[in-house]
Amino acid sequence: MDHKSYSDDYLRGILESVRTIAVVGASPRHERPSHRVMAYLQRRGYRAIPVNPNAVNETINSERVYTSFGGPKRPAEWSTRRLP
Numbered sequence: 782m783d784h785k786s787y788s789d790d791y792l793r794g795i796l797e798s799v800r801t802i803a804v805v806g807a808s809p810r811h812e813r814p815s816h817r818v819m820a821y822l823q824r825r826g827y828r829a830i831p832v833n834p835n836a837v838n839e840t841i842n843s844e845r846v847y848t849s850f851g852g853p854k855r856p857a858e859w860s861t862r863r864l865p
Contacts, residue, residue, distance in 0.1 A: 800827060807831030809841050816841065 802822055807829070808815045822829040823842055831841040834848040 801830065802827050803830045803832050803847075805832045807833050807836075807841050807846070809833075809836050809839050809846070819844075 804815060804819045804822070806815050807819045810816060819829045819831060820842055829842070829844060831844055831846045832849065833841075833846055836846040837848055839846045
């Protein structure tokens with residue numbers, strides 16, 4: 782599999798099979814793209830778990846921020862990473 786590019790069918794299959802997604806790099810700042818990505822996923826019915834070691838003790842869109850990917854007790858089924 783070419784990990785530089787994924788087909789729409791492949792990504793659709795993932796999104797139809799998971800309900801919890803970790804958003805690595807999620808930002809509490811509303812103007813940041815990662816904040817909008819997380820809000821979009823939540824509007825579509827996913828539980829989006831924010832992972833950001835720089836936002837300790839904060840919440841983003843009513844979800845507690847975790848400092849590492851292994852933080853949540855109920856692990857994410859998939860993760861996405863948003864670069865600034």
